[in-house]
Amino acid sequence: MARIGVFVCHCGENISATVDCGKVAETIGKLKHVAYSTDYKYMCSDPGQTIIKDAIKEHNLTGVVVSACSPRMHEPTFRKACAEGGLNPFLCEMANLREHCSWVHEKNDLTTEKAIDIVRSQVEKVKLNSALQPIKVPVTRTALVIGGGIAGIQSALDIANCGHKVVMVERSPSIGGHMSQLSETFPTLDCSQCILTPRMVEVAQHPNITLYTYAEIESVEGFIGNFKVKIRKKAKSLDEKICTGCGLCTTKCPQKKIPNEFEQGMGMRPAIYIPFPQAVPNRPVIDREHCTYYIKGKCKVCEIVCPTKAIRFDQPDEILELEIGAIVVSTGFDIKHADFFPEYGYGKYKDIIDGLQFERLASASGPTTGAILRPSDGQVPKNIVFIACAGSRDPAKGIAYCSKICCMYTAKHAMLYKHKVHEGKAHVFYMDIRSGGKNYDEFVRRAIEEDHVNYIRGRVSTIYERDGKLIVKGVDTLLGAQPVEIVADMVVLATAGIASSGAEELAQKLHVSYDSHKFFAEAHPKLKPVETNTAGIFLAGACQNPKDIPDTVSQASGAAVKVAALFSQSELTREPLVAAVNRSGPPMYSTCVGCFLCQSVCPYQAIEREDFKTRDGKIIKTVAKINEGLCQGCGTCVALCRSKSIDLQGYSNNQVYAEVVALLNEY
Amino acid sequence: MNNLIARAKELLENKIVQVIVGYEAGPTGVARPAFITNPAKADLLIYDERCVQNLAVYLTKPEVRNLGKMAIVATLPVMRSIMMLISEQQIFADNIIVLGVSSDGSLLDIADIKVMQAYIEKSDLGNPVKDRALLVELNKLSKEERFAYWQKELSKCIKCYACRQACPLCYCTRCTVEVNQPQWIPVQSNTHGNMEWHILRAMHLAGRCISCGECGRACPVGIPCHLLTMQLADEVHNYFKVYAGTSEKMSSVLSTFEPNDKESFII
Structure with a gap:
């Protein structure tokens, strides 16, 4: 017979201010099967817990309800x-008297009545609880890092330095990501490449890190600790083991008119190319889409000039199958380009560029070797306008969020311009200056006060060209919405940061959720910011939302420590609160009829097929089976099962029914 | 009909199938299901306007399955049932031969599942005409009137579950009503509990009902319970533009999500 113990917590005054806790304990104590009932000021405190432990032994309790x-x-x-106290932990239930009762009601008798009802329903439930055992799942101690930007680099290095194996997959020919394109970084104005490239090299040389560039994720199956990942290594069309990276092929390639992605289209590159001088690995790839040989069937100049005969035109894509224990997604972001804005001419004016293009202009390794020159005629712009919030915070354009990094980099751009063009005038149109962060506001003040950047609070309605100049029409809202017209030589749009191309497809492969902007979704916005809703898959950097470098690096280290914690044991212990398909003896085996409707609704791919066979191998029946490693206990399958063959352990239909019946019945 | 008998004989004699599921005339002349295993008895097969039952219900019964590979006399609703059963993995296309019959009683040449699918696709898949008319009348009523109508009708239910037994898609070996831990549906017959049963049955058939009307025909107390599932078939078609039982790979409308699904019914 059930012997239930009920422990009513005052939660200081959080509960007792509106609920008569003594009366709750007393009333519940009189119920059938309740062997012990008491109240205490803080049940979670050490003495509170001791009350529970002692009562379990003293009253030989078979179930516990903590009403707190x-x-x-x-x-x-x-x-x-x-x-x-010697009781199976899953024989303990909590009645939520605080959020569900005391906090939301006034102090009166009805509130106490409701508290009693909540506890009663849990008493009925706990009578039906079973002593569950934790699930043990083995862990493959190899992490996969998807994306080789600063987030992926940081995560990979941190995990590798904990002594675990890491596989890094990067879809472009080099790691480095957007950070490698930046000129200087705010708020210190130190050179981005100078702080990044040592990290890139460290990744390439780390004995625990295997790097696959020019590779993409083909498929992901399995579950936490036990993912099976297929990686497509796209053909680089050369033998990396033989290639010395001398770069002769890249200088001799006759096809030289391909817009350079790394330079944001402001320079040209050949069909066989190393994306930038500091690339890791420093080996070229052939861009088959533009290579003359793949288009016309002849050329092969690179093969002829290659001193080590490393070119392989017939190299196929390679599919690697890897066993992975945890995944860090660090696929970064993209930006909207100038052609997104009808009011700024849909990209038809050459001297309206985006922030990343300005980074390349300002970069010592960029197309102008660091000189700020306008793209149309190569002149130094004397009057430059920066427009913050280009696309961001603009629900009309479908981007309601703040891209977060633009206020800071716009201040940086204006400052860099002033440092390079002393006599020039820099204007910034802004909505608000969002410079929260260590030394960030000081940085913006420096731009305004020391470098005399003209900040105008207002938006730009239109830009058009007149006599080779760009006419920027805006408004100054701090001067009573007075119209402003600036005749500029160049305009830089701080365009919105958006989800990386292919993010949605990847999210679907990984079965992680994403928001309406295709940014990956965290499991909890405050308390689980690096976890996803799929166990064992973590987020780092701007694939979650636009982030600056310090935030990205912090999060990447956070994700790494989650992986390291997961890898700290050879087995994973999971709560057994998962679904289970019933089993019985032959000839039934299970009441499941194998319609597999559950399989189609399971968001975690946790439902497998199990065949019951005769001794000679003939299949008698195929029924559903839950993979306990994958199941997250959401209960969707339970709701859809027509024959009620699936139950959620710890929240069985019977338990929930008992709770409801208890609430409906008088006591 | 002669073609049907000849084909049945041929299938049995050549041991391509072990049993023919079809119709025969009972002693009072009423058509009843026949399970013919002996080629000599194939002459008993009939097909005419008396043959209304949905024979697909027998495809999942272990007693019939154990007879061996079968051929089934299939009207349009039977073919659609077969499609549903294949898509829900209850039968396998390879294990069944379809002796399709058209509405005028002639034997169709249904060589394989693709041919059957093509035949289904060019047929009228809406509810039967007389039921459509009944639904139009019912939908003219106000919500309250309609509720009162169903309360009156369902109060007659004696919980014999003939509707369930006659339905080819109610194939669960253990039905929800047989679960008593917890007791979802009360055992005894009362208006409230009867409504619970019929609502549950209709929901379990939402997006699956192939509008054969067998449940209503089977009801011994004359409840038009087929109108519940047929109305849902209409709703599903209205929202998702699909008819049940039209493809062997059909996914359930209730368990799949498309970004362009209408959501106007979500309150």
């Missing part, structure tokens, strides 16, 4: 206390 706060915080605490 939300289970989110303290369910593990009380389950642990029960385990220490």
Whole structure:
């Protein structure tokens, strides 16, 4: 017979201010099967937990209801206390008297009545609880890092330095990401390449890191600790082991008119190319889409000039199959380009560029070797306008969010311009200056006060060209919405940061959720910012939302420590609160009829097929089976199962039904 | 009909199938299901306007399955049932031969599942004409009137579950009503509990009902319970533009999501 113990917590005054906790304990104590009932000021405190442990032994309890706060915080605490008292931890339930009752009601008798009802329903539920055992899942201690920008680099290095193997996959020919394109970084104006390239080299040389560039994720199956990942290594059309990276082929390639992605289209590159001088690995790839040989069937100049005969025109794509324990997604972001803006001429004016293009102009390794020259005629712009929030915070353009980094980099751009063109005039149109961050506001003030950048609070309605000049029409809202017209030589748009191309497709392969802007979604915005809703897959950097470098690096290290924690044991212990398809003896085996509707709705691909066979191997029946490693206990399958053959352990239909019936019945 | 008998004989004699599921005339002249295993008895097969039952219901019964590979006399609703059963992985296309019959009683040449699919696709897949008319009448009623109508009708239910037994898609070996931990549907017959049963049955058939009307025909107390599932078939077609039982790879409308699905019914 059930012997339930009920422990009513005052939560200081959080509960007792509106609920008569003594009366709750007393009333519940009189219920059938309740062997012990008491109240205490702080149940989660050490003496509080001792009350529970002692009562379990003294009253030989078969179940415990802690009537306190939300289970989110303290369910593990009380389950642990029960385990220490000698009771299976899953025989402990929490009745949420704080969020569900005391905080949302006035102090009166009805509030106490409701509290009693909540506890009663949990008493009925816990009677039906079973002593569950934690699930053990083996862990493959190899991490996969998808994306080789600064986020991926940081994560990979941190995980590798913990002594675990890391596989890094980068879809472009070199790692480095957007950070390698930047000129200087705010708020210190140190050179981006100078701080990044040593890290890139460290990745390439680290004994624990295997780097696959020019590679993409083909498919991801499996579950936390046990992912099976297929990687497509796109053909680089050369033998990397033989190639010395001398670069002779890249200088001799006759096809030289391909817009250079690294230079944001402001320079040209050949068909066989190394994306930038500091690339890691420093080996070229052949861009088959533009290579004359692949288009016309002849050329092969690179093959002729190659001193080590490393070119392989017939190299196929290679599919690698890897066993992976945890995944860090660090695929970064893209930006909207100038052609997104009808009011600024849909990209038809050459001297309206985006922020990344300005970075390349300002970069010592860029197309102008660091001189600020306008793209149309190569002249130094004397009057330059920067427009912040180009696309961002503009629901009409479908981007309601703040891209976060633009205020800071716009200040940086204006400053860099002033440092290079002393006599020039820099104007910034802004909506608000968002410079929260260590030394960030000081940086913006420096731009305004020391470098005399003209900040105008207002938006730009239109830009058009007149006599080779760009006429920027805006408004100054700090001067009573007075119209402003600036005749500029060049305009830089701080365009919105958007999700990386292919992010949605990747999210679907990984089965992680993403928001309406295709940014990957975290499991909890505050308390689980690096986890996804799929166990074992973590987020780092701007693939979650636009982030600056310090935030990205912090998050990348955060993701790394989550992976390291996961890899700290050879087995993973999971809560057994997962779905289970029933089993019975032959000839039924299970009431499941194998319609597999559950399989189509499961968001975690946790439902497998199990065949029951005769001794000679003939299949008698095929039924559903839950993979306990993958199941997250969401219960969608339970709701859809027509024959009620699936139940959620710890929240079985029977338990929930008992709760509801308890609430409906008088006591 | 002669073609049907000849084909049935041929299938049995050549041991291509072990059993023919079809119709025969009972002692009072009413058509009843026949399970013919002996080629000599193939002459008993009939097909005419008396043959209304949806024979697909027998495809999942272990007693019939154990007879061996089968051929089935299939009207349009039977073919659609077969499609549903294949898509829900209850039968395999390779294990069944379809002796399709058209509405005028002639034997169709259904060589394989693709041919059957093509035949289904060019047929009228809406609800039967007389039921359409009944639904139009019912939908003219106000919500309250309609509720009162169904309360009156369903109060007659004796919970014999003939509707379930007659339905080819109610193939679960253990039905929800047989679960008593917890007892979802009350055992005894009362208006409230009867409504629970019929609503549950209709929901379990939402997006799956192939509008054969067998449930209503089977009801011994004359409840037009087929109108519930047929109305849902209409709703599903209206929202998702699909008819059940038209493809062997059909995914359930209730378990799949397309970004352009209409969501106007979500309150």
